[in-house]
Amino acid sequence: MNRSIASGVFSVVSTKVVVLVVTAVSMPLLYRFLGASGFGDYSFLMSVFAIYMIFVSSGITDGVRKFLAEDRTAANWSEHVVGFYFRLAAILAVGGAVLLLIAAQSGIVSSVFGDGLSIYFYALTLLVITAQFRDYARKTLMGFGLERYSEPLKVLDKVGFVVVSIPLVYFGAGVLGALAGHLFASILVAAVGLALVNRRIPLSCVFSKPTSDFPRREMFTFNSMSIVLVFLLMSLYHIDIVMLQQFRDSASVGNYRAALTLAEFLWFVPIALQTVYVHSTSELWSQNRHRKITELASRTTRYTFLVTAIMAVGLAALADVAVPVYFGAEAKPAIEPLLLLLPGALGFALARPILAISQGNGTLRYPVAATGIAAVINVILNAVLIPRYGMSGAAVATSIGYGSMFAFHCVSARVIGFDPLADARLGRGAIAAILAGIPIVSLASVITNQWLALAIVPPVGFLVFVAFAIFVGALDSAEPFEILSIFPDPIGSRANEIYERLEARTNDQSSRSWIQTLLLAAGIALFASGIALGILGPEI
Template identity: 45%
Template sequence: MLLGVAITPLLVRILGSESYGEYAFVISAFAIIGTFARAGISAGIRKYIAEDRSERAWKEHVFVFYARLATGLVLLVATILILFGWYGPADRLVGPGFSTYILLLAAMLVTDQLFYVTRYTLMGLHLEKYSEPLSVLKQLLFGIFGLSLAYIGFDVAGALAGTAIASLVCAFVATWMLREHIDITAVFRSLPSEFPQRDLLSFNIFNTVFILLTISLYNVDILLLQPLAGSQQTGLYKAALVVAEFLWIAPQAAQIVFIHSSSELWSRGNLDEISRMASQATRYTLLFTVLIALGIAALASEFMQLYFGPEFDAAVTPLLLLLPGALGFALARPIYAIGQGKGDLRSLIVATGTAAVINLVLNLFLIPRYGMAGAATATSIGYGSMLAFHYIVARRIGYNPISDLRVTRVGFTAAISAPVIFGLAYAIDSSVFSLVVVPPVGFLVYSTLALRTNAIESEEITSILDNAPSPISRWLINGIRYIS
């Protein structure tokens, strides 16, 4: 997160708002096309490797199946892109330079696929201590290579090439780490006849549809805005999206972990523990994201101008429109990840598909009339509907993700904190000073109220901090106990 916060404004300033719009368009296309190339592989690896099956060398066979599937799919998709880049009408249909971008997109897909398989295999083996630092390394390498290449004159192409280089390096590192836990040479040997390839493939097909629908929720607006409103508005809107997606920091982490964690619980039929875990995670997510949303809303203008530059002040309106929906989507993430862990994806597809259709229709209707404000409104409604639909699915498949939500207490905490946060932001004239003062003061007020109202209990926080013993954690524990 911190690397992204540091890299994004540098990339925007190097590229400028128009080129950044082109970059955003390509990255959105990468997300959509990558969904087909990945075919739900990351979720499949985490789900099936985590299952404790009696079959000999089960984990190794799962890795072999997904490594072969991933390689075949990405080579097929990359070949199509290369042919389209060389011979297709991309420059004429989208804009100058897009043929080169498509060729680089093919390279990005191949290197990213290698990293995906190895990283998520490590995660499925509960080796997050290896898999997650690799994501940090990838972001760091993108900052080094992508920014450098863009700065010396390669612009958007340089940033895309930097992404491919970063993924390739991390794929090699992940493979090296994996060799002690999986026999990687097994990819050259046949799978046993009793291995349930059809079951895994069926899960992946449904998961691909589910992920594609999810990805469309936060890419279809960019893909429609570029041809309908131009690169400059797309760049401004992308900046608003980047900031709104700060709300997903915590729920994305929960989403990643819950697929393989809940898969083990589902396999044992432990519905009570699933409900407890889901409701606790939903409440934590609600508390954390409401705090971030209040801070972003109070400091939107100051942050956008300082972070992206004065020309991005126009992105404040779409940012504010996006926040309510981004909050709803944040709450939906851990809920549908637990549903993925169960493996019953039909209900998830119906729920996400309904939200995706709402999002698409509203974007088609509102973008031609209201530009990026219309895109933000449509997307916010689409995001928010995910929470409602996936709550219904959760109840249908047997668990309650809001049994311990404590909505009244969280709402009271937010209602009392908001005037303090907004009033302090309004009272301070200096943009820099307000960005320095308002966040820590707002956090202190909000967290104190959360503890006092029992929106979160001190024991819940200290039990987490106790697992990370250090002088800082002991100091935090003592402070929390004093406040509560």
């Protein structure tokens, strides 16, 4: 993996881990303090807001990071890009806020969503403006390749939200308290982010006029296609919650959102790759390095499948334990939709980096078509299944919609000019997941103490899976250390030494046979242990 891309991925993944931890702490607190119904109302509002913001900000954020990353030879290119998108962001933010305010005051919101939710839309009106500049600042920094600045801002956003919202909700502010947390955090991040942008490019460029050959038409075309693409993606994320709110009570929405929260934990690595690859692969596309892009895409697909598959197996094995421990006994209805969502979450995880690499090409009609087909399938199935089956119907529909993304985007990628399955080894990865799943599920069923199960099963399961993955050839023996070598020292340097030694050994046939024999023995032992635990577990 190219080290510049790898460092960007590491910066984003590190942030994702921190945000994941903060989210893992804050979400169950919000669920408990708001209750299932209040959490359902909050989740519904955030889904509506996310869909609305597509038309306000998606073309801005995708465009600024793509065109800054291209670093064209035109005079003052970066200054003109920053200024152009800042002006556009301001116009759209003010326009979006005014439209939302008119909708709230005129009674449109009350007639569509009910009187109980209309008051919250006044808070969302302010959030439109602050969220716009928060996202603009972060994506501008990413366009400059400054993930070391943009990613800590995401942590600041999450921490700022938690610090304000959790106390307010705890002391009775309800959903408004949670929205106040978002408002405070977005103001803070926007201020810090714009100050960092100003250090790189003075924001006085907002008032400078670009030359006549500045590609405004190209940018507007990319923006419009990005809006369509993001809208389709957001429909996959949020349409199930919006539709469920119309057919079921807020408690069902809250429990379904709890299931989604756990399923979405599978995505933190794919999201990090998607975030970096949009602008990192733009340079590769501009150089017509199709073979390099295929190599990068297929290896990423393989790693994404392996990481996400083992997480899905572990989460499925521990679902009965994790849901009530994490959200409380009130959230037990979330267990069934969680299990139904996991297969689709795995497929969506695989699709995300492929989509990002396709976006880097700049030709969006094929990714838009692929996403559009999946989105239509998702909407139709949700409309058919939610009225009859409620949460479970939403989970099945969304899982199929998510899973279809992978198939459609593989087709789209080949049309564009790269093959994400060239070295994906999905069959071997699936075999490794099945073999590792037996001892993992057995171990989870044997350990009766909930906290002990959560502490033991994930690390043991991960090691078992890595052993099987290497044995069946889903991973080369040196690859885990190659991945670790991109980490900061001393981990990176030490892992690189081990990687070089293993590479030398595996080039020797006798050493390779010895490693395979050892892994075979370990695999048979783990497989037999899993079967034994499954049979004897209830008697131990």
